[in-house]
Amino acid sequence: MSIETDIKQSKFRNPHHKAALNLLFTANWLSNSQACLLKPYDLTPQQYNVLRILRGQYPNPIRVNDIIERMLDRMSNASRLVDKLLLKGLAQRTECLHDRRAVDVVISEAGLNLLAELDNLQDHWENKLQQLSSEEATLLSDLLDKLRSTSETSC
Amino acid sequence: MSIETDIKQSKFRNPHHKAALNLLFTANWLSNSQACLLKPYDLTPQQYNVLRILRGQYPNPIRVNDIIERMLDRMSNASRLVDKLLLKGLAQRTECLHDRRAVDVVISEAGLNLLAELDNLQDHWENKLQQLSSEEATLLSDLLDKLRSTSETSC
DNA sequence: TTACATTATATGTCAATACATTTAATAGAA
DNA sequence: TTCTATTAAATGTATTGACATATAATGTAA
Numbered sequence: 001m002s003i004e005t006d007i008k009q010s011k012f013r014n015p016h017h018k019a020a021l022n023l024l025f026t027a028n029w030l031s032n033s034q035a036c037l038l039k040p041y042d043l044t045p046q047q048y049n050v051l052r053i054l055r056g057q058y059p060n061p062i063r064v065n066d067i068i069e070r071m072l073d074r075m076s077n078a079s080r081l082v083d084k085l086l087l088k089g090l091a092q093r094t095e096c097l098h099d100r101r102a103v104d105v106v107i108s109e110a111g112l113n114l115l116a117e118l119d120n121l122q123d124h125w126e127n128k129l130q131q132l133s134s135e136e137a138t139l140l141s142d143l144l145d146k147l148r149s150t151s152e153t154s155c
Numbered sequence: 156m157s158i159e160t161d162i163k164q165s166k167f168r169n170p171h172h173k174a175a176l177n178l179l180f181t182a183n184w185l186s187n188s189q190a191c192l193l194k195p196y197d198l199t200p201q202q203y204n205v206l207r208i209l210r211g212q213y214p215n216p217i218r219v220n221d222i223i224e225r226m227l228d229r230m231s232n233a234s235r236l237v238d239k240l241l242l243k244g245l246a247q248r249t250e251c252l253h254d255r256r257a258v259d260v261v262i263s264e265a266g267l268n269l270l271a272e273l274d275n276l277q278d279h280w281e282n283k284l285q286q287l288s289s290e291e292a293t294l295l296s297d298l299l300d301k302l303r304s305t306s307e308t309s310c
Numbered sequence: 311t312t313a314c315a316t317t318a319t320a321t322g323t324c325a326a327t328a329c330a331t332t333t334a335a336t337a338g339a340a
Numbered sequence: 341t342t343c344t345a346t347t348a349a350a351t352g353t354a355t356t357g358a359c360a361t362a363t364a365a366t367g368t369a370a
Contacts (some may be wrong), residue, residue: 002300008225009211019299020185021227025205026299027182028228030175035358044326056164056343057164065348068161072176076327091263095212101335101348131304137170140298144181145157145173147295149286177354190319190328199356231357234320256318327356331350336347 019147033128037121041114042088046073048118050081054091054107055115061104072129090114178299188283192276196269197243201228203273205236209246209262210270216259218251245269 003022004010027064034045043051054062054071068078082105085091090111096102107115129137158177159165167173176240198206223233237260240246245266251257257305262270276295284292 001303003296006303007227014281015289015296016281016287019287019292019296020281020284022296022299023178023182024227026303027178029303031179033294039342046326063348064350072179074161075183075187075329077329077350080326083350096348099336099348101333102351110245126169126171126175128305129175129302131301132174132298134170136301137174138299140295140302141158141170141174141285141296142175143291143298144177146183146286146291147284148156148161148181150283201356218318219320232320232359235356236319238320251318254318254366256363258319311370313370314367315366315368317364319363319365320364321360323358323360323368325358326353327357330352330354332349332351334348336345337366338343340341340343 024123028129034125037125038118041118043114043118046071046076046081047084049073050078051085051090051115054085055112058107060111061094061096063102063104065102067105072141077080085111122155158301168184185283189280192280193273196273198269198273201231201236202239203230205233206240206245206266206270209240209260210267213262213267216249216251218259220255220257222260240266304306 003025004020007021007025009021012021019039032046033134038045049072051068053067063081064078067082068074071078073107082091082093085114088110090108092106092108093105094106096104132140158180160172162176162180166224167176167291169226187198189203192243193200195204204227206221211225217239219233222237227234237246237248241248243265245263247261249259249261251259
């Protein structure tokens with residue numbers, strides 16, 4: 001369905017405005033569908049994102065600060081997200097040897113198992129994007145990269 | 156900057172997975188920059204979105220339910236967002252004549268003035284997307300429409 | 311008309327988030 | 341060394357959000 005129909009708006013200031021609204025709308029759509037899939041496993045999309053980052057480093061530990069740099073949403077509280085994962089036994093936390101301010105986080109066996117189980121769901125989620133060909137998906141990604149390539153800092 | 160650098164991940168399962176992560180990351184990036192611009196005016200992106208929907212109907216009223224259908228993020232609580240706008244004097248709420256369950260919401264003079272002031276900021280925000288040509292912006296929007304064109308319901 | 315289902319909105323609740331502040335460790339300059 | 345700045349992570353707090361439920365009006369079938 002076109003964005004015009006989805007948000008019941010027929011006119012946009014210009015193609016850029018339309019693209020911006022469509023981007024926000026589509027990201028919400030995708031994020032909500034992911035949240036819905038993860039709900040039965042008692043994981044939020046953010047927790048899932050952190051868990052996958054941990055798996056990406058496994059068996060090496062990663063520090064909280066490095067997790068933040070890899071997160072899709074930088075604004076969220078990585079420290080508390082890790083807390084949640086610890087509470088569920090999906091990760092382990094140990095003091096970093098060389099820097100006692102820092103903390104090493106590693107995904108646990110249970111975390112790896114849960115992710116393995118969720119990999120099938122992830123396929124299902126990615127299939128939502130199968131309306132696009134591989135070439136189109138690459139083109140979309142390139143356009144998004146270009147969109148962000150402003151020199152501006154802050155706001 | 157490419158998404159690889161931004162989230163420090165060099166490999167993706169496939170082009171679709173990469174596009175999905177890029178979409179979520181870019182939407183957060185855009186949304187955060189908008190929040191940052193709006194902050195001095197004590198408006199959240201969601202409140203701003205509702206205010207613009209109200210202006211789109213002005214001078215006609217719009218019902219809360221119709222606001223929800225136009226919102227970029229359907230999950231948020233439209234009723235409380237409208238509350239916030241009323242509290243700030245940016246909108247007015249009157250009982251709907253023909254259906255006493257419903258409520259008519261109209262943007263106020265103050266709301267219109269605030270939006271007029273913000274239109275310049277909005278230009279600035281849209282300029283973030285000026286890295287793309289008009290054709291590219293349209294292409295991006297079309298790809299997003301296509302991405303959402305799955306027949307699936309729910310998750 | 312009476313039931314009952316549906317619709318529109320509001321509210322209660324608890325978790326998640328944003329953002330500022332705190333605590334503690336490290337780095338570097340004087 | 342001492343002082344100060346910086347960095348890493350945790351915490352406090354107020355706001356926002358999701359989601360279930362409540363309230364009230366409307367529509368509809370018997």
